[in-house]
Amino acid sequence: MEASSEPPLDAKSDLVDFQWKLGMAVSSDTCRSLKYPYVAVMLKVADHSGQVKTKCFEMTIPQFQNFYRQFKEIAAVIETV
């Protein structure tokens, strides 16, 4: 089951650490009443040379739920391979 544009082997990194926090955006200069929760993730990834980089990103709750759902699918598939 291969993708049509497969990245070269050494472009893949290993996940070294996964940190998260659940935050609530309350207010900002563009909108005084934001009130939305978000999931902030900090990944530590090591490339093939061993160099560790930090990658941060945020997800809205629906985005997180989709993310979680996809990981469950991955887990289900990897179990059967």
Added chain:
Amino acid sequence: MAAGELEGGKPLSGLLNALAQDTFHGYPGITEELLRSQLYPESIASADMDFNQLEAFLTAQTKKQGGITSDQAAVISKFWKSHKTKIRESLMNQSRWNSGLRGLSWRVDGKSQSRHSAQIHTPVAIIELELGKYGQESEFLCLEFDEVKVNQILKTLSEVEESISTLISQPN
């Protein structure tokens, strides 16, 4: 034009101004741009204007002399309903200064050998995350996970979900 003089908050009068123009002069349409230019410069109290509040306000206006008709109220109400989410999303995106998750794609390989080690028949998941900051190009992050790691992440994600459930169930 009565719409411009309505009380009840600058954002609403801005919105109604724009809508009144559309209704009375047949302007091509209220684009999000126009709406934004009307609402954003004002000190916006809330982009999450309570829909019930809006309905109540509009109903009151239909009863006033020189106010809006109930047809117009219905148009405004419908318009706000359909645009509110987009406006809110736009505001959320603008206030997020970290990268957002734009996409995720994955595949599972039944790996028999790798460049770095002689693993035999170890399945791996290859996940590509598309990240990007507001208004900037995407950055792609390609990660490799074995089954153990996938399950570790899954456990972490279930903790996140629990956290979310706790947050949502708390009255604020």
